[in-house]
Amino acid sequence: KQEVTQIPAALSVPEGENLVLNCSFTDSAIYNLQWFRQDPGKGLTSLLLIQSSQREQTSGRLNASLDKSSGRSTLYIAASQPGDSATYLCAVKSGANNLFFGTGTRLTVIP
């Protein structure tokens, strides 16, 4: 069964810093990998979707990379802002039936 791990579990950075969130998965046979953001008590907001044939995706200050062979993805956030504070979840589509989630990284950006 696919296992998804996110490191670190929590991260606190000063405003303006660039940061990297890590995601690793055990089975490289994936359809895609998706990064989500979740604010407290809210649903999940999709940030970036990387198909298995792609290496990276960018949206604004966010860049996500995918190395399928090593089972790793990173989410790079440039020039962090207090509004970026949230929990970030990595999810891997592996098999037709399910999306496998990591446990998340709770990010706090300090003004």
Add this chain to the structure above:
Amino acid sequence: DVKVTQSSRYLVKRTGEKVFLECVQDMDHENMFWYRQDPGLGLRLIYFSYDVKMKEKGDIPEGYSVSREKKERFSLILESASTNQTSMYLCASSFRTGYGYTFGSGTRLTVV
């Protein structure tokens, strides 16, 4: 943008009540999913559906059922609510297998 709308943000129900959680998506997605999210356990799949009137069990279907009579609507039913079903419930949809997921804003259900 695809919208997934969950009818209630917060619900409080009594033990033994029959509870309906409604989810509607507006972009003709084939696949719809119900998850629950609990601290320390992450997101767990309850049921999913690939087409109208079709349903498949996820990882934790016990105590739940679902209904998909129309393509845009996927309902989660708690036949007899229990306190251990107190949770955040999240609905999601995707165009087809291999496409990204869009989630609703969640329903916080409390069973007392």
